[in-house]
Amino acid sequence: MKKTGLVVGVAAVLVWCLLPVAWIVSLSFKSQDAVSNGTDPGFLPLDSFTGWDNYQAVWDDEQFRRAILNSLGISLIATLLSVIIATLAAYAIARLEFRGKKFVLTVALAIAMFPVVSLVSPLFDLWRTIGLYDTWPGLIIPYMSFTLPLAIWTLSAFFREIPWEMEQAAQVDGATSWQAFRKVIVPLAAPGVFTAAILTFFFAWNDFVFGITLTSTENARPIPAALSFFVGPDPFQRPAGLLAAAAVIATIPIVVIVLLFQRKIVAGLTSGAVKG
Amino acid sequence: MAAITMKNIVKKYGDGFPAVNDVSIDVADGEFVILVGPSGCGKSTLLRMIVGLEDITSGDMVIGDKRVNDLAPRERNLAMVFQNYALYPHLSVYENIAFPLRLAGASNDEVDKKVREASKTLELDEHLERKPANLSGGQRQRVAMGRAIVREADAFLFDEPLSNLDAKLRGQMRTEISRLQKKLGITTVYVTHDQTEAMTLGDRVAVLKRGVLQQLASPRELYDNPGNLFVAGFIGSPPMNFLPAEVDGTTVKLPFGSVQIPADKAEKVAGKGLLIAGIRPENFEDASVIEAKDEASTFTAKVEVVEWLGNETYAYIPFEAPPEVEEQLRQLERDLDGESLRTQLVVALDGTSRIKEGEEAQIWIDSRKMHLFDPATGENLTVDKANAGRILGNAMAEAAEQPAAAG
Amino acid sequence: MTSTVATPATKGGRQAPETSDRAKAESRLAAKLVAPALVVMLVVTAFPILRALWLSFYNYSLTAPEDKEFVGLSNYLTALTDGLFWRDIGMTVIYMVVTVGVELVIGFIFAMVMHRVIFARGVIRTSILIPYGIITVVSGFAWQFAFTYQNGFVNGWLPFIDDQFNWFGDTVPAVIAIMVSEIWKTTPFMSLLLLAGLAQVSDDMIEAAKVDGATWWQRLWKVIIPNMRAAIMVAVLFRALDAYRIFDNIFVMTNGAVNTESISFLTYRQTIEQFQLGMGSALAVLLFLSVLLVAFIIVKLFRVDLAQARGEG
Numbered sequence: 003m004k005k006t007g008l009v010v011g012v013a014a015v016l017v018w019c020l021l022p023v024a025w026i027v028s029l030s031f032k033s034q035d036a037v038s039n040g041t042d043p044g045f046l047p048l049d050s051f052t053g054w055d056n057y058q059a060v061w062d063d064e065q066f067r068r069a070i071l072n073s074l075g076i077s078l079i080a081t082l083l084s085v086i087i088a089t090l091a092a093y094a095i096a097r098l099e100f101r102g103k104k105f106v107l108t109v110a111l112a113i114a115m116f117p118v119v120s121l122v123s124p125l126f127d128l129w130r131t132i133g134l135y136d137t138w139p140g141l142i143i144p145y146m147s148f149t150l151p152l153a154i155w156t157l158s159a160f161f162r163e164i165p166w167e168m169e170q171a172a173q174v175d176g177a178t179s180w181q182a183f184r185k186v187i188v189p190l191a192a193p194g195v196f197t198a199a200i201l202t203f204f205f206a207w208n209d210f211v212f213g214i215t216l217t218s219t220e221n222a223r224p225i226p227a228a229l230s231f232f233v234g235p236d237p238f239q240r241p242a243g244l245l246a247a248a249a250v251i252a253t254i255p256i257v258v259i260v261l262l263f264q265r266k267i268v269a270g271l272t273s274g275a276v277k278g
Numbered sequence: 279m280a281a282i283t284m285k286n287i288v289k290k291y292g293d294g295f296p297a298v299n300d301v302s303i304d305v306a307d308g309e310f311v312i313l314v315g316p317s318g319c320g321k322s323t324l325l326r327m328i329v330g331l332e333d334i335t336s337g338d339m340v341i342g343d344k345r346v347n348d349l350a351p352r353e354r355n356l357a358m359v360f361q362n363y364a365l366y367p368h369l370s371v372y373e374n375i376a377f378p379l380r381l382a383g384a385s386n387d388e389v390d391k392k393v394r395e396a397s398k399t400l401e402l403d404e405h406l407e408r409k410p411a412n413l414s415g416g417q418r419q420r421v422a423m424g425r426a427i428v429r430e431a432d433a434f435l436f437d438e439p440l441s442n443l444d445a446k447l448r449g450q451m452r453t454e455i456s457r458l459q460k461k462l463g464i465t466t467v468y469v470t471h472d473q474t475e476a477m478t479l480g481d482r483v484a485v486l487k488r489g490v491l492q493q494l495a496s497p498r499e500l501y502d503n504p505g506n507l508f509v510a511g512f513i514g515s516p517p518m519n520f521l522p523a524e525v526d527g528t529t530v531k532l533p534f535g536s537v538q539i540p541a542d543k544a545e546k547v548a549g550k551g552l553l554i555a556g557i558r559p560e561n562f563e564d565a566s567v568i569e570a571k572d573e574a575s576t577f578t579a580k581v582e583v584v585e586w587l588g589n590e591t592y593a594y595i596p597f598e599a600p601p602e603v604e605e606q607l608r609q610l611e612r613d614l615d616g617e618s619l620r621t622q623l624v625v626a627l628d629g630t631s632r633i634k635e636g637e638e639a640q641i642w643i644d645s646r647k648m649h650l651f652d653p654a655t656g657e658n659l660t661v662d663k664a665n666a667g668r669i670l671g672n673a674m675a676e677a678a679e680q681p682a683a684a685g
Numbered sequence: 686m687t688s689t690v691a692t693p694a695t696k697g698g699r700q701a702p703e704t705s706d707r708a709k710a711e712s713r714l715a716a717k718l719v720a721p722a723l724v725v726m727l728v729v730t731a732f733p734i735l736r737a738l739w740l741s742f743y744n745y746s747l748t749a750p751e752d753k754e755f756v757g758l759s760n761y762l763t764a765l766t767d768g769l770f771w772r773d774i775g776m777t778v779i780y781m782v783v784t785v786g787v788e789l790v791i792g793f794i795f796a797m798v799m800h801r802v803i804f805a806r807g808v809i810r811t812s813i814l815i816p817y818g819i820i821t822v823v824s825g826f827a828w829q830f831a832f833t834y835q836n837g838f839v840n841g842w843l844p845f846i847d848d849q850f851n852w853f854g855d856t857v858p859a860v861i862a863i864m865v866s867e868i869w870k871t872t873p874f875m876s877l878l879l880l881a882g883l884a885q886v887s888d889d890m891i892e893a894a895k896v897d898g899a900t901w902w903q904r905l906w907k908v909i910i911p912n913m914r915a916a917i918m919v920a921v922l923f924r925a926l927d928a929y930r931i932f933d934n935i936f937v938m939t940n941g942a943v944n945t946e947s948i949s950f951l952t953y954r955q956t957i958e959q960f961q962l963g964m965g966s967a968l969a970v971l972l973f974l975s976v977l978l979v980a981f982i983i984v985k986l987f988r989v990d991l992a993q994a995r996g997e998g
C-alpha cells in the first residue's frame with residue numbers, strides 16, 4: 003500500500019516535471035502549417051511530423067545564432083566575474099571579524115529581493131547616457147549584481163562548513179593568510195565555488211527583463227529576449243514550431259548541466275538557504 | 279627548543295569578561311606541562327595565545343628569549359596538534375606531513391627525508407599515499423603528530439588531542455605521546471579536561487578555574503597537597519569526599535563520629551570553628567579487614583549502595599551537611615561541571631570487604647591524610663606548603679566575588 | 686540600502702574594548718575582500734533607484750526630452766489615484782498568494798516523495814531540476830501553446846472544457862494559464878528547500894511519535910511541520926517576493942492583455958513602451974516600496990528569522 007503510494011508519487015513528480023518539456027519537443031517536430039491551421043492538435047506529431055525542418059530553419063536564422071552567442075558569452079563572463087568576487091566576499095563573511103558584516107549581508111539580501119523592473123527605467127536612461135546600452139558589458143554588470151547575493155550566500159555557507167581549525171593549522175604550520183587561503187581553503191571550497199557558478203549561470207541564462215530593456219539589436223540581445231521577439235514570416239501568427247525548436251535549443255545547455263551536476267546543484271540550493 | 283614564559287597573561291573578550299586572568303606560568307626547556315580544568319576555564323584560550331591564534335590583551339608571552347605577543351602564528355615556530363587533528367582532506371598523508379616543509383620552501387629531497395623519518399617513527403609508512411578520510415582515528419592522530427614532528431619546532435602544543443578517540447585507543451595514544459616527547463625532549467604544552475591524562479603525562483600540571491591559575495605543581499604534589507577545595511575536588515577519581523568538620527584540640531567531629539588528627543595539623547586549624555574536611559576514598563577502610571587499627575579513628579555508618587569491582591569495593595554513605603557547608607559544596611560541584619545530587623561519602627574499600635547494602639558497617643579513617651579547608655575561602659589550611667608547588671593564595675576569594683560570571 | 690557609501694551599519698554594536706593590531710589587520714583585509722562585491726551590488730541598485738527617485742519628480746518623456754519639467758509629487762498622485770495602479774497591485778497580490786499557496790502544497794508533496802524514495806533518486810532530482818533551470822520565457826511559450834485552442838492539448842485532455850475554449854480571451858482563464866506556467870517553473874525550488882527542511886527532522890523523533898501512538902496525519906502536523914517551520918518560512922519568503930515581481934510569463938503569454946497585467950508589467954510598459962521616464966520612475970519607486978512592504982509583512986506575520994534559519998548570527 004505504502005509502496006504503491008510512493009510509486010504513484012514518483013510518477014506524478016516525473017510527469018509534472020517532464021510533460022511540458024516533452025510537449026515543447028513534440029511541438030518542435032510539427033510542421034508550421036499544421037500548427038497554424040490546427041490540423042494536428044494532439045500531443046504527439048502524427049501526420050504533421052516534419053523531422054528537423056524547424057531546427058534547420060531556426061539555425062539558419064542569423065539573429066537566433068547571434069542570440070545564442072550573446073547568451074553564452076554574457077552568461078559565462080558574468081558567472082566567472084561574479085563567482086570570483088563572491089568568493090572573496092564570502093570568505094570574509096564566513097571567516098573574518100569586521101565591522102559592517104551585517105551591512106553586507108543585508109545589502110545582499112535586499113538585492114536578492116529587489117524588484118528588477120524598478121531599475122529598468124533608470125538603468126535604461128543611464129546606460130544610454132554612458133554608452134553601455136545594447137552592449138555585452140551593459141548586461142554583464144547587472145547580471146553580476148543580481149547573482150552576487152545568491153553566490154555570496156551559497157559560498158559563505160560552504161566556507162562555514164570547512165573546519166576553522168584547518169586554516170589555523172595552516173597558519174601554525176607557517177602559512178601566511180594568503181597561503182592558507184590559496185592552499186587550504188580554495189581546494190576545499192572548490193566544489194562549493196563550482197556549485198555557485200552553476201546557479202549563477204542559470205540566473206544569467208534565464209534573465210528576461212534586462213535582456214529586453216537594455217538591448218535593442220542582435221548586438222547584445224540574449225536568447226530569452228530573442229525568443230520573445232521572434233517573428234516568423236507571418237507577423238499575425240506566432241511561428242509555434244520554430245519557436246519550439248528555438249526553445250529546445252536554448253534548453254539544451256540547461257539539461258546538460260543538470261544531467262552532469264544534479265547532486266551539486268541540489269546541495270548548493272539547499273545549503274545556501276536552509277541550514278541547521 | 280625553547281622555554282615558554284607567560285607573565286601576567288590576560289585575555290578579555292568584547293564584553294570585558296576575562297577568559298584568562300593574570301596567569302603566569304613558566305615552562306622550562308624540554309618540560310611537559312599540562313593545562314587542565316573544567317570546560318570554560320580558559321585552558322584552550324591560553325594555549326591559543328601561546329601559538330598566536332588568539333590576541334593577548336595584556337601581559338608578556340616569551341618563547342626562548344623573544345617576546346612574541348605581536349608575532350603571527352607562522353613566525354613563532356611552534357607545532358600544534360588540534361582537537362580534530364585539522365588534517366587537510368585534499369592532501370595525502372605524505373603531503374599533509376610535508377605541508378609545513380613545503381611552506382618553508384624546503385627542497386624535495388629534504389622534504390622526502392624528513393617525511394620518511396617521521397612516518398617511520400610514527401609507523402605510518404604503509405599509509406603515506408592514502409587520504410585522511412580513509413584513516414582510523416588513531417592513524418589520523420599520528421598524522422597530526424607527524425606534521426608537528428617534521429617542523430623541528432621550538433615547542434609542541436596539544437589541544438585536547440585524545441578527546442575524539444575511544445577509551446582503549448586513548449590509553450595507547452597517551453603512552454605514545456609520552457614516549458615521543460621523551461625521545462624528542464621537546465618543550466610541550468598540553469591542554470586537557472581529563473585528569474588521568476593530566477596526571478600521567480605531565481611533569482607539572484597547571485589547574486585553572488574560570489581563567490585563574492589555581493595551582494601549578496607536579497601530579498604527586500597536586501594529589502597529596504591540593505591548595506584549595508577546587509583542586510582537591512578536581513584531581514582524583516572517584517573525587518575527594520568533603521564533610522563538615524568541627525575541630526577541638528586534636529579531635530575532629532564529623533557527621534558520623536569523631537576522629538583524631540596529628541598535632542601539627544590540629545595546630546594549623548586551631549580556633550577556626552566549622553571547617554570542611556577532605557578525605558580521599560582510598561583513605562577509608564573496612565575496619566574488619568585491617569588488623570592494626572587505631573580505634574580512635576573508626577566510626578559506624580549505614581551503607582546505602584555497594585559497588586564491587588573485584589579489586590576494590592565502593593560504598594556510598596549519605597549524610598546531612600549544615601547549610602553553610604552545603605552551599606560551598608554546591609558551588610564547588612558547579613565549578614567542577616558536575617551536578618550536586620546529594621551529599622554522600624564515597625569510600626573505596628578492599629575487594630575482600632563483605633559489607634552489604636543497608637547494613638551498619640564499621641569504617642576506619644586514615645586521618646593523617648585528612649585535609650581541612652576553610653569553608654569561606656576554600657583554602658587548604660593543612661597544606662604542606664613545601665610540597666605543593668605554587669598555589670594562588672587568594673584564588674578562591676577572588677572567584678567568590680564574581681560568582682555570577684560562572685559559565 | 687539607499688546609501689551609496691559603504692558606511693558600516695553596526696554602530697554602537699559589540700565592539701572590542703581595545704582593538705588589537707591583528708583585529709585591525711583583519712578588518713582591513715575583510716574590507717578589501719568585500720569591497721568589490723559591495724560596489725558592484727550598489728552601483729546597479731542604489732544609484733539607479735536614487736536616480737529613479739529624482740526622475741520621478743519630473744515630467745520627462747523620451748519622445749520629448751526638451752520638455753522635462755519639475756512637477757513635484759504629481760506623478761505619484763496620478764499613479765495613486767488611478768484605478769489601473771490599484772487593479773495591478775491587486776492582480777499582483779493574487780498572483781503571489783495563489784502561486785505560493787499552491788506551490789507550498791505541491792512542493793511539500795514532492796519533497797515528501799523525494800525524501801522517502803530510495804529508488805531512482807538521481808532520475809527524480811534530475812527531472813525536478815529541469816523546470817528549475819529552464820528559461821521562464823520557454824516555460825511561458827510551452828504553456829501558452831499547450832493552452833491555445835488551435836493546437837494545444839489542454840482542452841482535449843481536460844473534461845468539461847470545450848475544445849474551442851479560448852483560455853486567453855478572458856481574465857480568469859488567462860490568469861490561470863499564467864499561474865500554471867509560473868507554478869510549474871518554480872515548484873522545484875520550493876520543494877528542494879522543503880526537502881532540506883525535512884531532512885532536518887530527525888527520524889528518532891518521528892519514531893518516538895509512532896510509538897506514542899500518533900497517526901500519519903498527526904505525525905505530519907504535530908511533529909514534522911512544526912519542526913521544519915524555519916525551512917517553510919524561508920521558502921515562502923523567497924518565493925513570495927519572487928512571485929510578487931512576476932513579469933516574464935505575463936509578457937510572453939498575454940502581453941498584459943485582458944487585465945492580466947502585474948505591477949512590474951505596468952512599470953515596464955510606462956518606461957520602455959511609452960517612454961514616460963518620469964511616470965515610469967514614480968512607478969518604479971512605488972514598486973520598490975511595495976516590495977519592501979510585502980517583505981516586512983511576511984517577516985512580521987510569520988516571524989521569519991533568516992539568521993536563525995541559516996544558523997548564524
